[in-house]
Amino acid sequence: MQLTIVNPNTTASMTRAIGAAARAAASPGTVVTAVNPDSGPASIEGYYDEALSVPGLLGEMRKAGRADAFIIACFDDTGLDAARSMVEVPVIGIGEAAMHMATLVAGKFSVVTTLAVSVPALEHNVLKYGFAHRCARVRACEVPVLALEDPASGARAKISAEIARAMAEDRAEAIVLGCAGMADLARSLSAEHGLPVVDGVAAAVKLAEGLVALGLRTSKVGGYAPPRPKTYAGGLGKAEA
Known part of the structure; x- marks a missing residue:
């Protein structure tokens, strides 16, 4: 099982610590990859930081390649609904x-x-x-x-x-x-x-593992439907599910 954890802030040392905590909670056979964007706030403290971190978060998910589930490693659950709209695999906010x-x-x-x-x-x-x-x-x-x-x-x-x-x-x-x-x-x-x-990191890992084991994916009926085809200016876009 492949879990990709995205820390939406740009602090790599925190991402390493988050990855270590996730691997300690993961079951044998679960491969954890922890990443963070290169652009955005160094930490997420309040609404303003949240807004500026979402493009970087979605960009890291877009680059991640194959993952059985994603985990968003910010307790605010930054960009969670947008992320769930972007992919079919489970996306868990810590x-x-x-x-x-x-x-x-x-x-x-x-x-x-x-x-x-x-x-x-x-x-x-x-x-x-x-x-x-x-x-x-x-x-x-x-x-x-x-x-x-x-x-x-x-x-x-x-x-x-x-x-x-x-x-x-x-x-x-x-x-x-x-x-x-x-x-x-x-x-x-x-x-x-x-x-x-x-x-929340350990909790998200165990919930993600459970959802994948049960074969459950993000519903595409309703609010988490894929983004409609359109132009996204400024380098933005949608990822493949």
Whole structure:
């Protein structure tokens, strides 16, 4: 099975870390390729960055060649609907995947993300995915995305403190980590706090493997129908399914 993971930002070191986390979660025989675009924002923090990252994301999918499924490794699920319209194979966003997994192991979960600027977009996704009655709150620990790679930033301690507040104030029964850059923290934070902590990268890998094994593909009836033939100026275009 071939899984292609696209990190929509341009930070290659984060892409390498995401790829490592995905391979650790993958089953034997699953080949994981992790890529990122050359153009776009270095990190995705809010609506503006999301918009500028979508052409690069779709471009990487277009270049990827054969894949049994794609994973979008941004918790905002940047460009997810457009990506699903572009190909027939499953496309999994790590945000949606993590929320689904959390509802299978807990009655109520809270999301701990990076900066407050990302909270409205994630709250919108919670509503869109139908999890409003299961998500207690979307929280920000006020750690910039790129600081997650800096051991001197104190990022892990800030995330841990926000988890403690979610447990006390939200009565959260599980935590969803709201950034792909947090992928390597899930196990240790779960052990520290004694509740499920869900990493979206690992969750997306397992869901993608399951969909492929079941032979399920993206529906082309309705909103995910292929783009209609037309001219896309400026080097844009549609990929083959």
